[in-house]
Amino acid sequence: MLVNGEQFKTIAIMDRGFQYGDGLFETIEVRQNTPIFLEQHLQRLNNDSQRLLLPKLDFDLLRSEISELCQNAGNAVLKIIVTRGEGGRGYRQPENIEPTRVLSLHPFPDYPKNYYTDGIVARVCNARLGLNPTLSGMKHLNRLEQVLARAEWKDTAIQEGIMLDFNERVIEGTMTNLFYAKNGELFTASLNLCGIAGILRGWISEQMRVNEQDFFLDDLREADEIFVCNSIMGICGVRQIENQNFTVGEITKKLQFALESAKQKQVSYAIK
Amino acid sequence: MLVNGEQFKTIAIMDRGFQYGDGLFETIEVRQNTPIFLEQHLQRLNNDSQRLLLPKLDFDLLRSEISELCQNAGNAVLKIIVTRGEGGRGYRQPENIEPTRVLSLHPFPDYPKNYYTDGIVARVCNARLGLNPTLSGMKHLNRLEQVLARAEWKDTAIQEGIMLDFNERVIEGTMTNLFYAKNGELFTASLNLCGIAGILRGWISEQMRVNEQDFFLDDLREADEIFVCNSIMGICGVRQIENQNFTVGEITKKLQFALESAKQKQVSYAIK
Numbered sequence: 001m002l003v004n005g006e007q008f009k010t011i012a013i014m015d016r017g018f019q020y021g022d023g024l025f026e027t028i029e030v031r032q033n034t035p036i037f038l039e040q041h042l043q044r045l046n047n048d049s050q051r052l053l054l055p056k057l058d059f060d061l062l063r064s065e066i067s068e069l070c071q072n073a074g075n076a077v078l079k080i081i082v083t084r085g086e087g088g089r090g091y092r093q094p095e096n097i098e099p100t101r102v103l104s105l106h107p108f109p110d111y112p113k114n115y116y117t118d119g120i121v122a123r124v125c126n127a128r129l130g131l132n133p134t135l136s137g138m139k140h141l142n143r144l145e146q147v148l149a150r151a152e153w154k155d156t157a158i159q160e161g162i163m164l165d166f167n168e169r170v171i172e173g174t175m176t177n178l179f180y181a182k183n184g185e186l187f188t189a190s191l192n193l194c195g196i197a198g199i200l201r202g203w204i205s206e207q208m209r210v211n212e213q214d215f216f217l218d219d220l221r222e223a224d225e226i227f228v229c230n231s232i233m234g235i236c237g238v239r240q241i242e243n244q245n246f247t248v249g250e251i252t253k254k255l256q257f258a259l260e261s262a263k264q265k266q267v268s269y270a271i272k
Numbered sequence: 273m274l275v276n277g278e279q280f281k282t283i284a285i286m287d288r289g290f291q292y293g294d295g296l297f298e299t300i301e302v303r304q305n306t307p308i309f310l311e312q313h314l315q316r317l318n319n320d321s322q323r324l325l326l327p328k329l330d331f332d333l334l335r336s337e338i339s340e341l342c343q344n345a346g347n348a349v350l351k352i353i354v355t356r357g358e359g360g361r362g363y364r365q366p367e368n369i370e371p372t373r374v375l376s377l378h379p380f381p382d383y384p385k386n387y388y389t390d391g392i393v394a395r396v397c398n399a400r401l402g403l404n405p406t407l408s409g410m411k412h413l414n415r416l417e418q419v420l421a422r423a424e425w426k427d428t429a430i431q432e433g434i435m436l437d438f439n440e441r442v443i444e445g446t447m448t449n450l451f452y453a454k455n456g457e458l459f460t461a462s463l464n465l466c467g468i469a470g471i472l473r474g475w476i477s478e479q480m481r482v483n484e485q486d487f488f489l490d491d492l493r494e495a496d497e498i499f500v501c502n503s504i505m506g507i508c509g510v511r512q513i514e515n516q517n518f519t520v521g522e523i524t525k526k527l528q529f530a531l532e533s534a535k536q537k538q539v540s541y542a543i544k
Contacts, residue, residue, distance in 0.1 A: 001285055003285070008285070009284060009285055009286075010282035010283060010284055010285060011282060011283055011284075011285050011290055012281060012282055012283075013273055013275070013280070013281055013282060013283050013353075013374055013376065014281075015290070016419075017290055018283055018287070018289055018290045018353075018413075019297075019353075019413070019415075020293070020413065020414075020415035020416065020418070020419055021292070021293025021413055021414050021415060021416060022415070022416060022419050025291075027361075052416070052420070053420070053423050077361065079361065081285075081290075081291075084419075089299075089349065089351065089378045090422075090447065091415065091418045091419045091421070091422035091446055091447060092422045092423075093419065093422075093423060102285055104285065106361045127406050128404070128405070128406060129404075130402040130403050130404025130406070130407065130466075131402050131403045131404075131438050132400070132401075132402025132403075132404075132417070132438070133400070133438075134399050134400060134402075134417065134420055135402065135416055135417070135420075140416055141290075141291070141292065141293055141416075142292075142293050142414035142415070142416045143291075143292035143293060143294070143363065143414070144292065144293060144294060144324070144407055144412055144413075144414045145404070145406065145407065146292070146363045147288075147292055147294050147356075147363045147365065148324070148325070148406060148407075149363070150362075150363035150364045150365075151325050151364075151365060166403050166404070166405075174363055175362065175363060194402075
């Protein structure tokens, strides 16, 4: 782990990341020492840190620390946390504050192959996502909604929980974005009031036309295919939601294939 | 500072308080070594930790640490943070997790006397509180809404920002609860969808009848008196909101007096 470039396993108690969740994070797949979709992750970090009015980040420094940490990482998960830094008891941010950056490597989770071929099982969470346009879309450190939603089940046969918002719209999974296909068209929730704008969600909308719109559980029940995605898990079809079965369909498979190619291309490019 | 009873100024990076804001806090006035309204703070901590499904806290241990820290504190601010503890990359909480408790003392802020006699100046924040019944009322560590609201102004002549929710209802200040009086009756926002249930807010509703109901800026503009309160600042009349003037009225003064008596009683009782 690197905290502001130095090897630490701890952070100051007065860091605003700890005091208020006052910061952002990125979770990045590292494959053969190569951080996948790194540019997109750094771009989001930059955009979100402007929205949060965080002090300016030194992206050159961040890049060099990422290289350092990943050079022998093999296959791993790289987590980047950026906070507003240390300062003050109270919500007001002090002048001339220095952001804190924390880079850590974690083992890459060993997802079973059948998550990709047969799909995963999902349930519908009771906890609702709150509506908050000021924070929606951002991958910030205020994640109690997801923690509480994930605490609703312990059954290891269920891999993901689908989260609705306060108005019963389907938004995303606890740790994934969610898409469904109907009559050859792809749909996902608009994130103007809640939800996290995932990197793969953005990548998918560059591969094919995606309708960002409101939808409900009834729409999902009539879907031809459903899949979830995040930067670590990739794209997984959903084969079951609350006793209703679905098939991993052609659109899901096509996107899985394209994603794998894109990742391999990035790895080969990095090795050259 | 005490972290799980030992003197540390740092916390593990993998603590879920830092990773996800997965925890709670209390901010307590210490007067002549006596934590004011301690029972009420510990009661809220207990209630909220059950709502958050935190691992069970050892309140006897917590009490003894509070005594240890406060015995020579004089007048100070005691902050207690309780998190779900260390564990896991991912929202799922591991089994057998141990909560982390962090106790810290801070200088008591030197509020000018005229905050209490003449009242404070408030503005109306642009940032809106999100609607989230799962989290509303709790003093949890996900405080980005307040951080962003407090970042809206730097003018030191303004002491507090009034926050509306997503439906334009007036809820609270960035760091206080808000009340208004009209025709001898007292009103405050219901916190079923957002807001923090402050200890003084609870104490006030034990002193006199409070109507918890929805209200809007127009209602506030026609108020006879307005005041804000929190455990550190106490009760302060609001003398100005966005160019409209108000007077610190009799209800505010009566409650200020009763609060001061209640605090002095607790201090005398502790000293005996």
